[in-house]
Amino acid sequence: MLDILAPGAYVRLPEKPDWGIGQVQSVIGNRVTINFEHAGKQLIRADKVDLVPIDPKQEQRKQRQDGQSD
Numbered sequence: 001m002l003d004i005l006a007p008g009a010y011v012r013l014p015e016k017p018d019w020g021i022g023q024v025q026s027v028i029g030n031r032v033t034i035n036f037e038h039a040g041k042q043l044i045r046a047d048k049v050d051l052v053p054i055d056p057k058q059e060q061r062k063q064r065q066d067g068q069s070d
Helices: 056-068
Strands: 010-012 022-028 031-036 040-045 052-054
Touching: 052 056
Parallel strands: none
Antiparallel strands: 010 022, 010 052, 022 031, 031 040
16 A cells, blocks of 8 residues: 555545545655645554545545535
8 A cells, every 4th residue: 555655645544534535745654644634634554544545536526426416
């Protein structure tokens, strides 16, 4: 997982869905600093949690579609 994380990448943390989308700020060893929409800047140990890489454009489209079906 760490090999695909780089500054600028977008991720989700499945254990904290309320944090929203996060953008990777830095990666040093197994420590990843991520700025989340609703939780701010967090230091994450990537060897202890599953970060899911995402495409923010697809996420926005999905949210718009979900909102239209309500």
